[in-house]
Amino acid sequence: DAKTTQPPSMDCAEGRAANLPCNHSTISGNEYVYWYRQIHSQGPQYIIHGLKNNETNEMASLIITEDRKSSTLILPHATLRDTAVYYCIHRIQGGSEKLVFGKGTKLTVNP
Amino acid sequence: EPEVTQTPSHQVTQMGQEVILRCVPISNHLYFYWYRQILGQKVEFLVSFYNNEISEKSEIFDDQFSVERPDGSNFTLKIRSTKLEDSAMYFCASSERVVAYTDTQYFGPGTRLTVL
Numbered sequence: 337d338a339k340t341t342q343p344p345s346m347d348c349a350e351g352r353a354a355n356l357p358c359n360h361s362t363i364s365g366n367e368y369v370y371w372y373r374q375i376h377s378q379g380p381q382y383i384i385h386g387l388k389n390n391e392t393n394e395m396a397s398l399i400i401t402e403d404r405k406s407s408t409l410i411l412p413h414a415t416l417r418d419t420a421v422y423y424c425i426h427r428i429q430g431g432s433e434k435l436v437f438g439k440g441t442k443l444t445v446n447p
Numbered sequence: 448e449p450e451v452t453q454t455p456s457h458q459v460t461q462m463g464q465e466v467i468l469r470c471v472p473i474s475n476h477l478y479f480y481w482y483r484q485i486l487g488q489k490v491e492f493l494v495s496f497y498n499n500e501i502s503e504k505s506e507i508f509d510d511q512f513s514v515e516r517p518d519g520s521n522f523t524l525k526i527r528s529t530k531l532e533d534s535a536m537y538f539c540a541s542s543e544r545v546v547a548y549t550d551t552q553y554f555g556p557g558t559r560l561t562v563l
Contacts, residue, residue, distance in 0.1 A: 370551075379451075379538045379554035380490060423490075433478070433503050434492035435552060 340424045345442045348418075354411040356441050358424030361405045367427050369400060370435070371409045373420040380423065380437070383409065414445045449473045451555035453539050459561045460529055468524045468558045470539030479522045480540040480552060481514065483507070490538065496522065497544075529562045536560075 341359040348354040360369060371383040384391055384398045386407070391398040397410040411418055423440040452471045460466050472479050481493040494504040496514050513525045522541075526533055536557040542550040 374490070377484075377536055377557070377559075379540075379556050382551050382553060385551065433480070433495045434505070435482075435490075436492070437490040439489060 340426060340438055342422070342424055342438065342441045344439065345444070347444050347446060348411075348414045350416060350445050350447050351413055354414040354418065354443055354445070356409040356411075356422050356424075356443060357406065358409070359406045360424065360426050363404055363426050369398070369407050370425045370427065371396070371398065372423045372425065372435070372437075373418075374423070374440070375417075375420040380435075381420075383422075414443075416445050416447065419443060419445045451539055451541055451553055453537075453555040453558050455558060456556070457559045457561070459563065462531055462562055463528050466526050466529055466560065468526075468537050468539075468560070470522045470524070470541075470555055471520050472522055472539065472541030473543075473553060474520070476541035476543050476553075478502075478542045478544045478550065478552075479514075479516070480542075481524045482538045482540065482554075483535040484538065484557075485532075485535045493524075526560075529560075531562050534560055534562045 368385050368387050370385040372380040374380045384393055384396050386398045386400050400407045421440040421442050423437050425435050454469045479496045482490050484490045492505050494508045494514055495502045511527050515523050536559050538557045539555045540552040542552045544550040
């Protein structure tokens, strides 16, 4: 299975930007980078995805390096409700439909 | 905003009993999935389903498990004879799959299965 590497935990002050890094040095050319999060034991929530270009939506921004070996998820103004485990996932080339979840990064937003 | 729903939110059963977990995917989605998460562990893929067939399954998805789309709205996961180690959160997901490898899977809130 394709592998991503994320720090196990991070802290962020409420109202500040949270920058969550992910290394995916084995990513292939047609594999997208997806970010999900899981708040407590709820179902994983889709955040954003991208291939090469930086992406932004109402939840977050995704910055992908030019060599595509790493990416950063940015939550521009973190709130207490953003405390969650964040997963960086890339889709495995070859037709596999499954999302492979790692351990993710536990982000704690502090007041 | 459309969402995936799951029932029940919590199911308690005795070992050896059959359970059926139910999911209503997002209405225009065609691809359906089950994942599970044992307490404190990673979210694990179980099975994907399209056009009334299993399209992919993991090693976890053995003969004790089955999936079905009994009507136009529900998607079910059946565990025939539950074991203690089946205790977990079970998440249903669905996707539209407009373009392969870029579809987004949307997850339901989960069913907590407790096997006693």
